[in-house]
Amino acid sequence: MISDIHEGRLIEAAEKIKAETGLEAIYTQVCNVTDEAQVQTLVTAAEEKLGGVDVLINNAGLGGSKLLVEMEDAEWNRVLDVTLTGTMRMTRAILPAMMARKSGVIVNNASVLGWRAQKEQAHYAAAKAGVMALTRCSALEAAEYGIRINAVSPSIALHDFLRKSAPQDLLQQLASREAFGRAAEVWEIANIMMFLASDYSSYMAGEVISASSQRA
Known part of the structure; x- marks a missing residue:
């Protein structure tokens, strides 16, 4: 199941997944976190x-x-409400079911x-630092029920939404600082998420994996 606040974008993503994977059971649900x-x-x-639900990926x-x-306060609050508090809301909502199953x-x-x-x-940095702290603290509470909570911490991964929301010259400048001279591809970050979702990371709890090629 995938979710997005934008219905059109959500339907487009579901169709793309079906076309690329051959999977038909792709459920969609509009949600504002x-x-x-x-x-x-x-x-x-x-x-x-x-x-x-076996795996929840908080990506909003x-x-x-x-x-x-x-x-202004409104801009600060909006970024934190989506990025940090939204992650907390989703985690809080799914944990009872996972705890009952003692897995997730x-x-x-x-x-x-x-x-x-x-x-x-x-605002964004404060929100993401909060996500890291939320990951560590919630992981200790969840581990008692056999649930693992971890995070990935990318430097820069180019995607359509980022290209629309940030100046192109800034994105090029940030990408040039990376050791490989480029930004990450989305799939390179998704691979780390899949590792954290799999049994290969079965002994990891409250960890934040840095996915960055910056020099220092």
């Missing part, structure tokens, strides 16, 4: 249609570029900005 009722509806639908996020002195995996999408500094990214 800042709305608790929609979060609960998504989790209920996933539990029913999938016969129980929102960024932007703005100097802190120019940032949650993979969070963090960012190297949770560790590193960058101008005009105070």
Whole structure:
């Protein structure tokens, strides 16, 4: 099951997955992770249609570029509500079912900005640092029930949404700092998520894997 706040984008993604994989059982559910009722509806639908959720990947996020002195409360709150609190809401909503089964995996999408500094990214960096802390703390609570919670922390991975939301010259500048001279492909980050979702990471809890080729 995949979810998105944008219905058209969600349908397009489902059709692309079907075309590329041959899978037909791709369920979709529109969800705004800042709305608790929609979060609960998504989790209920996933539990029913999938016969129980084995893996949750928290991938909803929102960024932007703005100097802190120019940032209004509404912009700060919106980024944190989607990126950090949205991750918390989804985790909180799915945990009871996973705890009852004493199994499950949650993979969070963090960012190297949770560790590193960058101008005009105070809101996004604070949110991603919060995702890292949420991952560590929730993992200790979940481990008692056989549930693993970990995160991946990419530097820069180019995708259509990022290209639309950030200046092209900034993206090129950030990519040029990478050791390979390029940004990551989306599948290179997805591979790490699949590792964390699989039994190959069975002894990992509360870890944040840095997916970055930056020099230092």
